[in-house]
Amino acid sequence: MSSLTSRGTVDRLLPSFSPVRVVAEDGVPLAAPEAYELPADALLVDAFRRMVVGRRFDAQATVLTRQGRLAVYPSSRGQEACQIASALALRGEDWLFPTYRDSVALLARGLDPVEILTLLRGEWHCGYDPAAWRTAPQCTPLATQTVHAVGLADALRRRGRGGVVLALVGDGGTSEGDFHEALNFAGVLRAPVVFLVQNNGYAISVPLARQSAAPALAFKGVGYGVASEQVDGNDLVATLAVVTAAVERARAGEGPFLVEAHTYRVEPHTNADDATRYREETEVARWRAADPLARLERYLRGRGLLADGGVAAAEEEAERVAGEVRERLGGEMEADPLEMFRHVFAEPTPQLVEQRALLAAELAADAEGGER
Amino acid sequence: MAAALNGALRDAMRDDGDVLVFGEDVGPLGGVFRITDGLTAEFGAERCFDTPLAEAGIVGLAVGLAMGGFRPVVEMQFDAFAYPAFEQIVSHVAKARNRTRGRMNLPLVIRIPFGGGIGGVEHHSDSSEAYYAHTPGLKVVTPATAEDAYWLLRDAVADPDPVVFMEPKRLYWARGELDRGARSAAPLGRAVVRRPGRDATVVAYGPAVPVALEAAREAAAEGVELEVVDLRSVVPLDDATVTASVRRTGRCVVVQEAQGFAGVGAEVAARVQERCFHSLAAPVLRVAGFDVPYPPPVVERAHLPGVGRVLDAVFRLQFDDEPDRTHEVSERAREVSRVAS
Structure with missing residues (x-):
């Protein structure tokens, strides 16, 4: 057996040396990349509408934290192209594994906006049914969901009824051991899974340069035998083209894929963060100018696919969604403390039965005391 | 097994x-x-x-x-x-x-x-x-x-x-009877009495169960009948079986191989005294591994709770109605050690 590795084998796994880009920052189309099929025009117009709605939803959620209606909100602002592309690249039978910063992806996937925000309101559970939406609960412990994504992808392969899994992770998450174990398992199992790294430049306050010395995060694929690509994550057209190609490649049984999307977290980590302590306003301003939504709008207008009417309709829909979120999250959150005991096990242990009875008695005594 | x-x-x-x-x-x-x-x-x-x-x-x-x-x-x-x-x-x-x-x-x-x-x-x-x-x-x-x-x-x-x-x-290499066709084993979540006895209850699980049973055999030779309860499942914990046994015998020793501090045995001992206080004729005692990183093979026998250590605990259960002075001995040992150093 030869121990030589062929150059071709490696080359097939390597990403482009510069991020794939289809639309320039000013919205002007660039030469179409040979390796990728561009998304249909109608899909791009739909993506624009979803980006407008997503951005409005995101802004509304941040406002709700100030009003105390949400416990915390990690904003997706600036990352909408990545998140909309994630949702649009998937079919109904496919699964999405989101992190806590992927609310806009979940909205574009069709989940109820209030269910998306359930965890962030301060509930202990995700608001939606993962199986019904083929969407895993938003994951907080970094990169731990990537190994689940591989397992579920292997489950789909075993059932033989099709389906691909897309796992979202951030630049900081690529330093976690689980991310590497996930890539390794995916490579060995040839699982139909795609990892999309939204490289937004910061893990809370730590910039990418302190996170990794890799030439680009996409190069982390080759060591695990996982094909990879890097893309301009603020270019919706390019990101959708690349993620769709990766998903369809996995669907065709050609194995896992790693995409690094270069983007930027325009807002602080969460509403509780102070980004002025670790980055310059000039840097943020430069990225605001590279806004993915404005870029797509200019591109679509330039190609005659979008006019004032389309923009106004999208903005109207966005206001409707924001208004609905405001209204439905306006009331006090109702929670039954006794529900804490209900979902620990299928059948509560004798100890949980006792503890529940204790709390029920306390609550009853409190209620009685309150009436007097 | x-x-x-x-x-x-x-x-x-x-x-x-x-x-x-x-x-x-x-x-x-x-x-x-x-x-x-x-x-x-x-x-x-x-x-x-x-x-x-x-x-x-x-x-x-x-x-x-x-x-x-x-x-x-x-x-x-x-x-x-x-x-x-x-x-x-x-x-x-x-x-x-x-x-x-x-x-x-x-x-x-x-x-x-x-x-x-x-x-x-x-x-x-x-x-x-x-x-x-x-x-x-x-x-x-x-x-x-x-x-x-x-x-x-x-x-x-x-x-x-x-x-x-x-x-x-x-x-793993222990031999035992098994009929895969007809189940007689209790369901998951239930403890069982492995050996009935009237004088004291020994609660154990996993590798400590054979130790407890051997201790019970040796105690029987001395005229003390130990009841051995095998927890089988630590979670859910079968308080009812343990409690019923201790209320019958009035004395309890909990045996585990694991280091004792903040361990399962401590939980069992606490629960027994919470539930059986008025049935107890002596404090609930724990027999456990020492609070040291698991020792090398050359000294592991000294670490593992064996039959002798279980029997020592059993005979500290104040059958003669004399107070247990073991902890005073420990305190004196600490004093001697302090003065010596």
Whole structure:
């Protein structure tokens, strides 16, 4: 057996040396990349509408934290192209594994906006049914969901009824051991899974340069035998083209894929963060100018696919969604403390039965005391 | 016991095509303890397979497969090698049902050979059950007989919740009766009285059960009849069986191989005195491993709680109505040690 590795084998796994880009920052189309099929025009117009709605939803959620209606909100602002592309690249039978910063992806996937925000309101559970939406609960412990994504992808392969899994992770998450174990398992199992790294430049306050010395995060694929690509994550057209190609490649049984999307977290980590302590306003301003939504709008207008009417309709829909979120999250959150005991096990242990009875008695005594 | 565990996996895989077995060296080799011997040959490499050497990945893969409708049974090669998977077990395996409001359960089994007594080098002899038992959402089970090894593992695989199945390594080679056709074993979650006795209750689980039984035989020769309760499952804990026994005997010793501090035995002892205070004629005593990193093979016999240490505890249960002065002796020893240094 030869121990030589062929150059071709490696080359097939390597990403482009510069991020794939289809639309320039000013919205002007660039030469179409040979390796990728561009998304249909109608899909791009739909993506624009979803980006407008997503951005409005995101802004509304941040406002709700100030009003105390949400416990915390990690904003997706600036990352909408990545998140909309994630949702649009998937079919109904496919699964999405989101992190806590992927609310806009979940909205574009069709989940109820209030269910998306359930965890962030301060509930202990995700608001939606993962199986019904083929969407895993938003994951907080970094990169731990990537190994689940591989397992579920292997489950789909075993059932033989099709389906691909897309796992979202951030630049900081690529330093976690689980991310590497996930890539390794995916490579060995040839699982139909795609990892999309939204490289937004910061893990809370730590910039990418302190996170990794890799030439680009996409190069982390080759060591695990996982094909990879890097893309301009603020270019919706390019990101959708690349993620769709990766998903369809996995669907065709050609194995896992790693995409690094270069983007930027325009807002602080969460509403509780102070980004002025670790980055310059000039840097943020430069990225605001590279806004993915404005870029797509200019591109679509330039190609005659979008006019004032389309923009106004999208903005109207966005206001409707924001208004609905405001209204439905306006009331006090109702929670039954006794529900804490209900979902620990299928059948509560004798100890949980006792503890529940204790709390029920306390609550009853409190209620009685309150009436007097 | 090893054969019983192998039989349980084999029968579970025969009965349910969704049962998958995977981990490190569990394929053609059959696992380092041969518990998965022959499973790849019988069921194929799709259903019993070797994974890369990464425990968090193994448990994470099991989570995803369980989400996809399978029933994974994973092997952690040794107790201390399961620690890389701790985050997956605590943050995901244990919490999935809760964080989806009951919509997503993870019926998976994590098998962990645990404990010492086999002359293992470092990192091969930990008693890690308390870490898992302390985590809400995990069932923690440990058999002490071949019959329980078979039936509790069958129960664990069929359970709708995740089960950490702790296999006492030093009992792998223990012989015992097993009828796979007719079940007489109690269900998962119930403790059993292994030996009835009127004078004191000895509560034990896993590798400590044979020690407790041998102590009971020796005590009987001295005219003291010990009742031995085998917990079988640490979570759920069967308070009722333990409590009923202690109320009959009025005295209780809890035996565990694991280091004693903040351990399962401490929990059992606390619960017994909370529930049986007026039935107790003496304080509940614990017999446990010392609070030291598991020692090397050359001194492990001195560490492991043996029959002598159990009997010493039993005879401190104030049968003569004299107060137990052991702790005063300890205090004097500390004083002597302080003056000497």
